[in-house]
Amino acid sequence: xxxxxxxxxxxxxxxxxxxxxxxxxxxxxxxxxxxxxxxxxxxxxxxxxxxxxxxxxxxxxxxxxxxxxxxxxxxxxxxxxxxxxxxxxxxxxxxxxxxxxxxxxxxxxxxxxxxxxx
Numbered sequence: 001x002x003x004x005x006x007x008x009x010x011x012x013x014x015x016x017x018x019x020x021x022x023x024x025x026x027x028x029x030x031x032x033x034x035x036x037x038x039x040x041x042x043x044x045x046x047x048x049x050x051x052x053x054x055x056x057x058x059x060x061x062x063x064x065x066x067x068x069x070x071x072x073x074x075x076x077x078x079x080x081x082x083x084x085x086x087x088x089x090x091x092x093x094x095x096x097x098x099x100x101x102x103x104x105x106x107x108x109x110x111x112x113x114x115x116x117x118x
Contacts, residue, residue, distance in 0.1 A: 002093045005030075007059045010095055011052045011103075015061070018107035022049050030054035036114060049114070050107070058091040061103065065110045072109050077102055 012032050016024075019034045023046050026033040031053050035046035048064035066073050066088045076084070080102050083090045090103060 004054050004059050004093075007092050007095055008052060008054050010100055011059055011061045011092065014100060014104045014107055015050050015052050017104065018111045019049060020111060022111075038114070038117075049110075055091075058093050061090045061092065062088045063090075063107060063110050064088050065114060069110075069113060072113055073106060076106070080106075 008030060015032060015034060021037075023035040023037065024032070025035050025046070031051075033051050034049040036049050038047045039045065040047050050064055051060070051062045053060045053062075070087055073084075077099075079096075080090065080099050083092060083099065085091055092099075
């Protein structure tokens, strides 16, 4: 059986390392929610940066800014692209050092793009 807690811990660390001073809305075992300082013009709420959540059969890593700026994910390796579900979610069942390094770089690019737009 997969050790989703270990996968979650690694993905959580990647998200938090890139999040910087973003708003940690929720950080409980198995569920991390990070929001931006920028307010959503429609809701007035902080915008979304990302989430890491343990699901029933995988651990989900969402990078929400990819929805509005999909070009940030250009050049993904075929292996990481296989983990992608929709525009913003990457699913993992096991730790993969190479994919986690690539995901960390992608998460850093997303954070840099947010700072550039600020």
